[in-house]
Amino acid sequence: MKRVLQIEPTAFRGRSIRFAVLSCAMLAMPLAVAETVLPANGPSAEPVAELSAVAQLGRKMFFDPSLSGSGQLSCASCHSPAHAYGPPNDLVVQLGGPDLKRPGVRAVPSLRYLEHAPNFSIGPSPETADNDPPPPDDTAQAAAAPVGQTKVASVAKADANKAALAAAEANVPRGGLDWDGRANTLQLQALGPLLDPNEMDNHSADELLERLEHAAYADDLKKLFGANVFKQRELALDEALFALARFQTEDPSFHPYDSKYDAVLAGKATLSEAEARGLKLFDDPKKGNCSSCHIDRATLDGVFRPVFTDFQFEALGAPRNRDIPANGDPRHYDLGLCGPQRTDYATSTAYCGLFKTPTLRNTATRKVFFHNGVFHSLQQVMHFYVERETEPAKWYPQRADGTLDRYNDLPAEVRGNVDVVDAPFDGKPGDPLALNEAEIADIITFLNTLTDGYQSEQSSASTAAH
Ligand code: HEC
Numbered sequence: 370m371k372r373v374l375q376i377e378p379t380a381f382r383g384r385s386i387r388f389a390v391l392s393c394a395m396l397a398m399p400l401a402v403a404e405t406v407l408p409a410n411g412p413s414a415e416p417v418a419e420l421s422a423v424a425q426l427g428r429k430m431f432f433d434p435s436l437s438g439s440g441q442l443s444c445a446s447c448h449s450p451a452h453a454y455g456p457p458n459d460l461v462v463q464l465g466g467p468d469l470k471r472p473g474v475r476a477v478p479s480l481r482y483l484e485h486a487p488n489f490s491i492g493p494s495p496e497t498a499d500n501d502p503p504p505p506d507d508t509a510q511a512a513a514a515p516v517g518q519t520k521v522a523s524v525a526k527a528d529a530n531k532a533a534l535a536a537a538e539a540n541v542p543r544g545g546l547d548w549d550g551r552a553n554t555l556q557l558q559a560l561g562p563l564l565d566p567n568e569m570d571n572h573s574a575d576e577l578l579e580r581l582e583h584a585a586y587a588d589d590l591k592k593l594f595g596a597n598v599f600k601q602r603e604l605a606l607d608e609a610l611f612a613l614a615r616f617q618t619e620d621p622s623f624h625p626y627d628s629k630y631d632a633v634l635a636g637k638a639t640l641s642e643a644e645a646r647g648l649k650l651f652d653d654p655k656k657g658n659c660s661s662c663h664i665d666r667a668t669l670d671g672v673f674r675p676v677f678t679d680f681q682f683e684a685l686g687a688p689r690n691r692d693i694p695a696n697g698d699p700r701h702y703d704l705g706l707c708g709p710q711r712t713d714y715a716t717s718t719a720y721c722g723l724f725k726t727p728t729l730r731n732t733a734t735r736k737v738f739f740h741n742g743v744f745h746s747l748q749q750v751m752h753f754y755v756e757r758e759t760e761p762a763k764w765y766p767q768r769a770d771g772t773l774d775r776y777n778d779l780p781a782e783v784r785g786n787v788d789v790v791d792a793p794f795d796g797k798p799g800d801p802l803a804l805n806e807a808e809i810a811d812i813i814t815f816l817n818t819l820t821d822g823y824q825s826e827q828s829s830a831s832t833a834a835h
Pocket residue numbers: 431442443444445446447448463464465473474475476477478479480483545546547548549555558559562563567568569613710
């Protein structure tokens with residue numbers, strides 16, 4: 370049997386955590402067999418006991434506010450374990466910095482189910498080229514067609530010829546961490562919030578190391594990595610970031626796979642009628658078409674338990690969110706893949722406005738949605754999906770001359786990147802809505818089956834009955 374997850378060997382010397390792709394042979398196996406070979410992901414009675422010493426150190430760091438400049442903010446402040454490691458409140462962006470008054474610029478994503486996120490790449494998806502290195506950057510620079518409009522799945526569905534498919538695939542950005550995929554590993558990612566002046570606000574890696582040296586668990590670091598670890602600054606930083614990554618990788622609470630939908634996939638529960646109708650609409654390419662981006666089945670690249678994202682980037686044209694203070698400056702735009710948070714694609718205008726498709730697991734527990742937190746309920750998200758093209762005046766403001774300022778969170782010159790090809794975005798003003806109220810309600814009912822904790826609810830209910 371081939372490897373399943375390529376977790377680092379026991380010594381924990383590896384510098385990056387990568388998740389290998391399953392061999393294609395395993396795809397032939399029924400789901401039930403796959404379940405037995407995957408690592409135990411269900412909530413365990415004693416999760417701490419199962420963690421490696423490094424991951425236990427990472428856990429302490431994750432919950433430690435003394436690692437922030439304010440002394441009050443930990444990773445868990447924004448990524449709350451009680452909220453699927455998403456935001457604990459309904460703020461559009463969280464507050465951080467020295468006095469906890471500095472607003473961030475993006476909504477906080479959940480940290481669950483990141484274990485299958487591929488490294489950032491632009492080019493053919495791994496379904497066709499398993500472990501090929503990402504193509505050189507000039508592929509990106511050469512990208513001519515607006516990528517948002519060349520969604521591979523739809524091209525395939527439309528039975529386009531192979532050449533068109535290959536051309537589209539050559540331009541597909543996918544993977545990486547953060548809304549713009551700018552970090553490839555959990556280690557590199559963690560340095561972001563630790564140093565971000567709007568977040569944990571360490572002014573340098575040295576300042577962070579100072580804090581680690583004075584942390585309650587400084588001795589753990591010495592025990593694990595040598596008494597002199599703090600004398601080797603780079604090593605100490607590496608190991609500390611590695612510990613954070615190990616915690617997020619090893620602790621079952623980051624990938625419990627215990628939603629009702631998981632129980633259904635495992636044959637242990639059945640969807641209600643409304644949930645089943647919702648799933649059908651979610652899958653129907655002419656209705657919701659949701660599963661073309663938010664994958665809900667086992668996939669060719671070996672993900673048996675779907676994470677409801679294909680990790681690809683799309684421009685959906687979310688309305689500008691006036692509640693983000695940075696947006697008070699009319700010249701400020703968050704362009705996702707082409708900046709300003711990441712800089713390597715700043716000149717690739719075809720990628721402006723594209724953001725990573727998020728998981729929909731636990732989305733029903735969120736209070737803010739999309740990269741800019743502009744939506745506050747699933748109801749609103751669904752109406753945006755079906756009305757953006759058919760009733761745009763509901764979503765975008767009017768200019769002084771009375772014309773509609775469509776896709777107003779993007780500068781005019783890149784608005785052509787917005788996806789108008791994939792259903793449900795392929796309508797025109799006045800067309801019938803792709804989904805009616807009852808159908809929207811069914812999809813939302815289905816989305817609620819993606820909330821973790823279904824099995825534990827069941828078992829605690831049965832325990833209570835004893
Ligand atoms: C002040 C709030 C805040 C704090 C504190 C914070 N984060 Fe985040 N986190 C965010 C935001 C906002 C994003 C999205 C950033 C982006 O897309 O640019 C994010 C993204 C992430 C991601 C990528 C998730 C994905 O879907 O790609 C990871 C992993 C992560 N954070 C881990 C951490 C860790 C580990 C810490 C502590 C060292 C931490 N965060 C502290 C707000 C926070």
